[in-house]
Amino acid sequence: xxxxxxxxxxxxxxxxxxxxxxxxxxxxxxxxxxxxxxxxxxxxxxxxxxxxxxxxxxxxxxxxxxxxxxxxxxxxxxxxxxxxxxxxxxxxxxxxxxxxxxxxxxxxxxxxxxxxxxxxxxxxxxxxxxxxxxxxxxxxxxxxxxxxxxxxxxxxxxxxxxxxxxxxxxxxxxxxxxxxxxxxxxxxxxxxxxxxxxxxxxxxxxxxxxxxxxxxxxxxxxxxxxxxxxxxxxxxxxxxxxxxxxxxxxxxxxxxxxxxxxxxxxxxxxxxxxxxxxxxxxxxxxxxxxxxxxxxxxxxxxxxxxxxxxxxxxxxxxxxxxxxxxxxxxxxxxxxxxxxxx
Amino acid sequence: xxxxxxxxxxxxxxxxxxxxxxxxxxxxxxxxxxxxxxxxxxxxxxxxxxxxxxxxxxxxxxxxxxxxxxxxxxxxxxxxxxxxxxxxxxxxxxxxxxxxxxxxxxxxxxxxxxxxxxxxxxxxxxxxxxxxxxxxxxxxxxxxxxxxxxxxxxxxxxxxxxxxxxxxxxxxxxxxxxxxxxxxxxxxxxxxxxxxxxxxxxxxxxxxxxxxxxxxxxxxxxxxxxxxxxxxxxxxxxxxxxxxxxxxxxxxxxxxxxxxxxxxxxxxxxxxxxxxxxxxxxxxxxxxxxxxxxxxxxxxxxxxxxxxxxxxxxxxxxxxxxxxxxxxxxxxxxxxxxxxxx
Numbered sequence: 001x002x003x004x005x006x007x008x009x010x011x012x013x014x015x016x017x018x019x020x021x022x023x024x025x026x027x028x029x030x031x032x033x034x035x036x037x038x039x040x041x042x043x044x045x046x047x048x049x050x051x052x053x054x055x056x057x058x059x060x061x062x063x064x065x066x067x068x069x070x071x072x073x074x075x076x077x078x079x080x081x082x083x084x085x086x087x088x089x090x091x092x093x094x095x096x097x098x099x100x101x102x103x104x105x106x107x108x109x110x111x112x113x114x115x116x117x118x119x120x121x122x123x124x125x126x127x128x129x130x131x132x133x134x135x136x137x138x139x140x141x142x143x144x145x146x147x148x149x150x151x152x153x154x155x156x157x158x159x160x161x162x163x164x165x166x167x168x169x170x171x172x173x174x175x176x177x178x179x180x181x182x183x184x185x186x187x188x189x190x191x192x193x194x195x196x197x198x199x200x201x202x203x204x205x206x207x208x209x210x211x212x213x214x215x216x217x218x219x220x221x222x223x224x225x226x227x228x229x230x231x232x233x234x235x236x237x238x239x240x241x242x243x244x245x246x247x248x249x250x251x252x253x254x255x256x257x258x259x260x261x262x263x264x265x266x267x268x269x270x271x272x273x274x275x276x277x278x279x280x281x282x283x284x285x286x287x288x289x290x291x292x293x294x295x296x297x298x299x300x301x302x303x304x305x306x307x308x309x310x311x312x313x314x315x316x317x318x319x320x321x322x323x324x325x326x327x328x329x330x331x332x333x334x335x336x337x338x339x340x341x342x
Numbered sequence: 343x344x345x346x347x348x349x350x351x352x353x354x355x356x357x358x359x360x361x362x363x364x365x366x367x368x369x370x371x372x373x374x375x376x377x378x379x380x381x382x383x384x385x386x387x388x389x390x391x392x393x394x395x396x397x398x399x400x401x402x403x404x405x406x407x408x409x410x411x412x413x414x415x416x417x418x419x420x421x422x423x424x425x426x427x428x429x430x431x432x433x434x435x436x437x438x439x440x441x442x443x444x445x446x447x448x449x450x451x452x453x454x455x456x457x458x459x460x461x462x463x464x465x466x467x468x469x470x471x472x473x474x475x476x477x478x479x480x481x482x483x484x485x486x487x488x489x490x491x492x493x494x495x496x497x498x499x500x501x502x503x504x505x506x507x508x509x510x511x512x513x514x515x516x517x518x519x520x521x522x523x524x525x526x527x528x529x530x531x532x533x534x535x536x537x538x539x540x541x542x543x544x545x546x547x548x549x550x551x552x553x554x555x556x557x558x559x560x561x562x563x564x565x566x567x568x569x570x571x572x573x574x575x576x577x578x579x580x581x582x583x584x585x586x587x588x589x590x591x592x593x594x595x596x597x598x599x600x601x602x603x604x605x606x607x608x609x610x611x612x613x614x615x616x617x618x619x620x621x622x623x624x625x626x627x628x629x630x631x632x633x634x635x636x637x638x639x640x641x642x643x644x645x646x647x648x649x650x651x652x653x654x655x656x657x658x659x660x661x662x663x664x665x666x667x668x669x670x671x672x673x674x675x676x677x678x679x680x681x682x683x684x
Contacts, residue, residue, distance in 0.1 A: 070412075070444070079430040081423040081626075088421040091447060102412070103445040105433060229630055258630050265632050284423075285627050288571055288600050290607050 020048040068124040070100050071311060074117075075131045078105045082281060082300070083131060086151060089304020090129060097312055099126070114140050127311045132196065147314035149307045154197045162314065164307045164325045168198040171296040171329035172205025175250050175278045178294075178331065180213045183340035184248040184276060187215075190235040190260070191225040191252025199227065199252065202280060206250055221246055225256055232259025240267065247276065247340050254279035254286050257293055257336075276337035292334035299327045362390040410466040412442050413653060416459075417473045420447045424623060424642070425473060428493060431646020432471060439654055441468070456482050469653045474538065489656035491649045495666075496539045504656065506649045506667045510540040513638040513671035514547025517592050517620045520636075520673065522555045525682035526590040526618060529557075532577040532602070533567040533594025541569065541594065544622060548592055563588055567598055574601025582609065589618065589682050596621035596628050599635055599678075618679035634676035641669045 017024045022041060029037045030045040037045075073090050075083050087103070094101045102125070117128075117140050127147035130137065132154060138161060141148050153163035179187050189206045191199050207217055220242055223235035232251055236259065239245055251257035257279035264275055271277050271291055279286055279295035286293040306325055313320055359366045364383060371379045372387040379387075415432050417425050429445070436443045444467070459470075459482050469489040472479065474496060480503060483490050495505035521529050531548045533541055549559055562584055565577035574593055578601065581587055593599035599621035606617055613619050613633055621628055621637035628635040648667055655662060 072442075077430075078433050079426045081426060084421045084423060084426070087445075088419075088447075091420050091445070095446065100414075100444045101446065102442045103429075103433070104437065104443065105430075258627070261632070262630055285600070288604055290603070290632060 016045065016048050020045045067126050067315070069098070070102050070125050071308070071315075072102045072104065072125045072128045073131075074128065074133075075103070075105045077107060078103070081283065085300035086131060086304040089301040089306075090308040091304075092301075093305050093308035093312065099312070117141060117144070127315045129307050129311055147311060149311045149314070151303050151307045152196070152198060160323055162310055162320060162323050164303050164310070164327065166198065166298055166303065166327050167329050168201035169205040169208075171280060171298075171331070172202035172250070173209045174205075174329075174331045175280070175296055176206045176209035177212070178333075179248045179250065179276060179278065179337065180209060180215065182248075182276065182337060184246075185215060185340070186218070186221065186244060186246040187248045187250060188221040188223060188235075188239050188246040189250050189252060190223045190232055190256045191227055192222045193224040194227045194252065196227075202252060225252055227253045227255055229255045229259040229262070232256030233263045234259070236260045236263035240269075248278075248337065249275060250278045250280075252280060254281045254283045254293065254295055257286070257295070258289070261289060261293075271336050272338040276340075278337060282332055286334070289336075291336050294334045294336045295332050297330040297332050299329070302327050358387065358390050362387045409468050409657070411440070412444050412467050413469050413471065413650075413657075414444045414446065414467045415471045415473075416475075417445070417447045419449060420445070423625065427642035428473060428646040431643040431648075432650040433646075434643075435647050435650035435654065441654070459483060459486070469657045471649050471653055489653060491653045491656070493645050493649045494538070494540060502665055504652055504662060504665050506645050506652070506669065508540065508640055508645065508669050509671050510543035511547040511550075513622060513640075513673070514544035514592070515551045516547075516671075516673045517622070517638055518548045518551035519554070520675075521590045521592065521618060521620065521679065522551060522557065524590070524618065524679060526588075527557060527682070528560070528563065528586060528588040529590045529592060530563040530565060530577075530581050530588040531592050531594060532565045532574055532598045533569055534564045535566040536569045536594065538569075544594060567594055569595045569597055571597050571601040571604070574598030575605045576601070578602045578605035582611075590620075590679065591617060592620045592622075594622060596623045596625045596635065596637055599628070599637070600631065603631060603635075613678050614680040618682075620679060624674055628676070631678075633678050636676045636678045637674050639672040639674050641671070644669050 013027050014024055017027045020027065022045060026037060026041060027045055030042050071094055073087065075087070077083065091101055114137055117137055125146060127149075128141065129149055129151065130141070131151040133150055135154065138150065138153075138159075142161070148162070150161055150163040151165075153159070153161065153165055176187060187210070189203055192203060203222065210217055221239070223239065225231035225235050232255065235256070236249065239249070240263070249260050251260050257277055260275075260277050261271060264271055269275060277293065279293045280298070282295045282297035286295050306327065310320055310325070355369050356366055359369045362369065364387060368379060368383060369387055372384050413436055415429065417429070419425065433443055456479055459479055467488060469491075470483065471491055471493065472483070473493040475492055477496065480492065480495075480501075484503070490504070492503055492505040493507075495501070495503065495507055518529060529552070531545055534545060545564065552559055563581070565581065567573035567577050574597065577598070578591065581591070582605070591602050593602050599619055602617075602619050603613060606613060611617060619635065621635045622640070624637045624639035628637050648669065652662055652667070
């Protein structure tokens with residue numbers, strides 16, 4: 001391993017570890033304020049840092065390099081709990097790097113988004129993380145010259161824009177296949193009209209699973225929905241009025257699944273006795289729904305952490321091993337489905 | 343009304359309105375990118391702005407005044423949906439003012455909080471908003487000289503520190519009184535061990551309501567709980583094993599109420615048939631719980647908006663009409679309570 005030297009005469013983390021006679025991870029823990037370091041050890045490390053100096057964090061280094069120590073995270077909305085773990089993941093990585101996170105939202109409006117990008121790029125920023133961006137915004141950002149990474153990119157799959165997304169198609173395929181294996185033949189999908197790429201992939205996965213099992217697609221079982229609770233409720237009321245209602249509903253997302261539950265409860269129907277239900281996202285409350293909801297986990301914390309890590313590399317002028325990262329979804333079996341009883 | 347002049351020769355918003363022949367609110371709407379302005383009107387306003395120039399936003403002005411155009415919002419956690427509307431309220435006000443919001447969390451640890459305050463105050467910031475801060479942090483901040491406003495202040499009620507809080511005591515009193523009026527006599531409270539001032543006020547409100555109705559306090563009905571779903575679940579299991587279980591539970595917060603529901607459902611008991619339940623906070627999912635939860639609304643958006651508005655005034659060197667603002671809670675009657683049937 002090559003020796004690493006600090007560029008300005010101050011010791012590196014490795015050198016501090018050597019001087020203090022502790023491991024590098026221990027120094028790292030002290031620097032990050034973790035409490036699982038014995039007090040004498042922590043004091044020894046802190047004394048070394050005081051004596052020899054240390055580039056305590058990236059922010060200080062950034063300032064010397066003419067950087068701002070600021071990264072912008074732009075979300076569609078701040079009051080949607082879906083985005084929380086993404087936010088937390090980004091915050092964790094930036095905090096570890098000593099970079100401050102500037103947070104804004106666009107209210108899902110492309111016009112607002114471009115306007116805000118202008119505001120951001122007018123100001124000083126080291127880089128930008130954008131969640132669910134419009135194509136227009138991405139073009140705009142490319143022209144700005146700032147490093148940026150997209151989360152849940154909506155644009156072309158051929159683009160070389162750095163991005164992190166999830167396997168929504170696979171998630172839809174696995175969920176639907178699970179219902180088919182339980183014997184269900186009439187399986188509904190809710191969320192046909194949601195415009196996000198992830199929604200488009202999800203219904204495609206649903207259709208592919210039916211197709212793979214030689215089940216015909218019934219347009220009446222593909223319900224409109226833009227991923228709100230009310231959409232799940234309304235679609236379920238409509239589905240139950242069909243001459244041949246479904247025996248299972250793949251709700252597209254957890255919020256719609258909550259609406260499915262509400263419609264069924266109102267009509268005195270039970271889950272999974274009268275209807276098997278599957279959601280998507282694995283929001284925290286799905287665990288305490290009655291019954292707990294079978295769903296597809298979206299690795300939201302990892303989405304945030306991965307995108308932030310990529311952006312820091314770009315800001316440092318380092319290359320990315322992968323420009324387009326796809327994180328796997330995971331099927332979570334709980335108690336909202338049962339075999340079809342004939 | 344005194345005429346207002348811009349300090350640098352560029353027109354004020356009032357002057358722009360006069361030149362364009364529109365109202366001040368219309369100019370404001372155009373500047374804020376709102377879409378409810380007729381296109382010709384918007385274009386006229388934009389032409390005036392282009393021609394005469396305008397201090398487009400506070401950030402630009404701030405930079406000329408040696409300010410950073412940055413405000414720090416420090417939350418205990420980023421992955422707790424309770425804080426989302428507070429975050430959104432702060433973001434709305436700062437966005438309207440053209441100020442960027444730097445967001446960080448402390449993980450509820452006072453040590454981490456002070457450490458982060460140091461990082462923030464080492465950096466440039468125009469002001470700080472702190473949610474649920476420890477006393478230690480507040481003292482630290484007072485020494486820093488930065489303008490700051492506290493949300494859900496935990497400290498002394500005599501402090502002159504600018505803060506925004508809610509009427510937790512009244513919320514607890516009103517919820518408990520509601521149950522008493524429904525004929526309940528054995529009413530449990532969950533959340534006795536939550537350390538936050540809001541929790542302390544809540545149980546005090548519960549006790550005062552019982553006292554006002556000449557009902558005795560039963561220590562067995564005051565359950566430990568730190569406001570998590572599991573705490574509500576565990577407490578309910580314990581309560582149901584009492585020789586004389588309660589007929590109603592004031593759950594302290596909505597999350598605990600979800601745990602109460604889960605414990606009752608598991609035992610085949612119904613809400614409100616076998617147990618009346620009240621929550622606190624009015625989180626979004628309480629509306630779609632089965633049955634919808636009666637709860638106490640916490641004006642979280644207003645908490646964020648009010649605190650941010652106060653901070654901007656402090657940053658501008660303006661005085662506050664009220665240093666300590668208390669926002670009212672609101673009782674939300676839904677379907678989780680019923681009169682005691684004897």
